[in-house]
Amino acid sequence: MDNKKEHPTENFLLKLISQELEQSAFGRDMCTRFPPEPNGYLHIGSAYAIHSNYTIAQRFNGTFHLRFDDTNPLKEDIEYVHGIIEDIKWLGYDPEEHIYYGSDYSNEIYNAAVTLIKHGKAYVCDLTPEEVTEYRGTLTEPGRNSPYRNRSVEENLELFTKMKNGDYPASSKVVRTKIDMGSPNLNLRDPVIYRIIHAEHYRKGNEWCIYPMYDFAHPIQDAIEGITYSLCSIEFKDHRPLYEWVLRELEIPEPPRQREFGRLNLTGVVTSKRFLRQLVEGGHVDGWDDPRLPTIRGLRRRGYTAESIRSFIEEIGSIRNQSTVDISLLDHCLRQDLKAKTISVMAVLQPLRVIITNYPDNDTELLMIENNSENEALGSREVPFSKIIYIERDDFMEQPSKGFHRLSLNIEVRLKGAYFIRCEEVIKDRDTGEITELRCTYDPLTKSGTGFAGRKVKGTIHWVSESHAVKADIHLYEKLLLDQENPKDNEDWTTKINSDSKVTLKDVLMEPFVEHAHREPNFQFLRHGYFCLDKKYTTGERLVFNRIVSLKDTWSKR
Template identity: 55%
Template sequence: MTNQEPTHVTNFVRNIVEEDLRSGKHQSIVTRFPPEPNGYLHIGHAKSICLNFGLARDFGGCCHLRFDDTNPVKEDVEYTESIKESVHWLGFDWGEHLHYASDYFEQLYQWAEELIRQGKAYVDDLSAEEIRSYRGSLTEPGKESPYRQRSAAENLDLFRRMRGGEFAEGAKVLRAKIDMASPNINLRDPVMYRIIHASHPHAGDGWRIYPMYDYAHGQSDAIEGITHSICTLEFEDHRPLYEWFLDNLPVPSRPRQYEFARLNLTYTVMSKRKLLQLVRDGDVAGWDDPRMPTLVGLRRRGYTPEAIRGFCDRIGVGRSDSWIDMSILEESVREDLNERAPRAMAVLKPLKLVIDNYPADRAEEFDAANHPQRPELGTRKIPFCRELYIEQDDFMETPVKGFHRLAPGQEVRLRYAYIVKCSEVVKDETGAVVEVRCSYDPDSHAGGAAAGRKVKGTIHWVSARHAVDVEVRLYDRLFTVANPAGDDWKQYLNAASMELLSHCKIEPSLAHAAAEERFQFERQGYFCADRKDSRPGTPVFNRTVTLRDSWAKPR
């Protein structure tokens, strides 16, 4: 399944599994991750993936990947393939246990006929709107359909004709006959089958009726021998229906449903409907836009599967709904990348720096560690010459108190190289600073006579002669408020969620960065070579996360 180490973080689901194995209720456990192939997976799904596959891994069981593909109108092979790729990317594997609810359509149909013969299901001619109005409310019981008393023979005949494609979409449904006065609305004769004249992406053209999720899910669990069917809390009220079907059908096993709190993450949306709307409205550049909470988006932004798994361990599994602040996810990414990402220098908003007393025809190289705590990652050579680029923010003509970077008459150390002192400022016709001129201390480099001389500031730089121009995208949070709710939720979209910088300067060692290769740009943040737009020799970099939480301060 995976080569990962076992998880030692406890939670109520793990406690249940441990007790079931200890008591002999189960000899081994079988879990499942059951996505609907109607969209791309997001960070909320990662919590379920890590829980289900992690339990199977830690307790020597197995986890199935099962597509609950019961609505062909909303499903697509594109989504199916992306889901499989994302689960693998997270570090999990289902082995031989790849399943589809549609593989069980014939068995589900036969069981539906069994319920009809028992007098526990009937064909209803009410429209969807009429069914809703008959269902009642939380304070009022529902009322029975006028078609509820049809005979088993008539219901079987109608149901078989529904399967044969004789009736129009919406003309009839098959409903379970349970209790229209039940305090649980889910038990008020729920719909089991509806007519859809559409080809199925996996099952093909053989069906004109399709089961509802509430009917297909539990029986699919039973067919596969699932021991622990783990769902999010919104399915808690559906559990009596899940159990009713199992009680009334000759299923081969008896799974048990458990519910946990879904992931609610601030500054984003987790509804697939809303995510699809962002894509269709052009508010983002597709499902894999690095601002999206989708796993393909997070991957493209530079998040690692290790960081996401660590985040899921950190937030835990509970029974109460709560909001997780985006900063916790970002900190998990920082902690992971701090350990693994090699360092490099890049100037995102360049300002020319000229060293007047450095020979114009001279160039030299300085050694730089690729990681300060990981000598096994080696070193690299950084070229240096008379003209450099520094960050615009690292110069201030009239420095404020506490500004220890470059200013007229002020010294700074160039990272890995010399100490320089600003002697002149060059401006354009608008008065904007376009160049700073400096002198350098030739003895201030490592090994020089003045190597130990202290100055208050150190800044990064790139040799102008050797710099490579690249495009860098600075990504930020997708929304400006923690919970973008309500009908007008899109008004909270962050207009500054992406800043495109087209003429950034990078050290030459970065020029051949491979797609998805991650770096810490010193003093800037963590960046990743875009897996979609990077080309050999011309990488495009996405900012994965800043070096610290810039949202912790009032904005």
């Protein structure tokens, strides 16, 4: 898709709502809602839906509701409720006091079903779930009426009361609307609106044993809360006629209006809640907060900022249909957010020992190094320098290739914020031939900030003092899936998991400033990217960092 930001005046959803309100305004203030089911955690696609509802409410000086669709006791848990509230507030879309629960409207929804039965618009059906599916027909063949469709109002009311009282086993009876079994829209072929579930509800206990289907409960809950616009993703467009039918049959004045926007997918990222659950429960990832997952908790743990996620959503603009966006745009937004507010430090991921032979044996200098080259307001810090340091192994090449401008034998290079050094000798393991140590000299006249005696070098490399280095572990992440697209239902998607999606580096050496990681949320490790402390695994004895994103930005070059 086009990566240009859609101007707010061109936002199709905002334009549509504005036109509708000009023609037929509500007699109440704008009110939108986000209705997650508490059976898992939010992901980046959820953030897009939340943003759409929240910003439309703000645009028209209205209110935004968070309402939990908690009408299925088999899947839901208070853990997810708390997690969803926390994530939404972290994203910056705080509903404040407007947090509601669909289960609190159980009496009203039950009475609505009774009303439909009394009006001859709903009936109790004894078909099994398999038979209901068989009778529904197909996209090319009409459905068949249930043999129980013509039960009397009195019989239906009696059976529904018994269902409510727990007189029947689960799945033995359902309540269905009486619409049109020949409708080309399968959602209107006498859809089920109530089913029997004998299970304890996480909030209501055993108060109820019948629960409404989402398509029935949704419009009623919206009407109760005074929602003006029910904004949902495009897959619910075929459900809109049922949404409107329910409100019309219940004679709701100034009914809410359902309008749809496109569903957001990201390349190489699983956004289906079903697939996410399988990844978590199958042990393929480290829980719902695994940094490789697009869950808000996973993005938070990896180090993504709320500002970068909001910027990403705003950059996409308003999507009309289902769209797949390159995840590099999200990374670009993150880099843009971090580059001017993150402290740059030195970390050596693949250490190579360097002895500066002409430096005083027991001397230590504290060198002042800027915290961020793009933001002077972040100041500078002291970095210890001594006789023995470590550099990156790939910053040295004994026989340099063309274009290699780092350290080589008899070649001079600048140490970041310190001195020029020259490699004089290469020490190797006698058995393997592997380079184990470099012997170098330094020029004391080339100290950073004092002038370089008129000499220049082509390369600058980072380093860490051996006697002051802090050891830490680092997790490097790549895409979880090998393919760009989400797995299909009939695919063995476990074969698509990238076995190299997580690599752990042990005993990485870092300058001592990283010990401030508990109060500095993110760092830039020079040349390696942006990193954050992994609080899940960091202990008092060992720091653990996650790489948020590399420094290379492919999106900005498009």
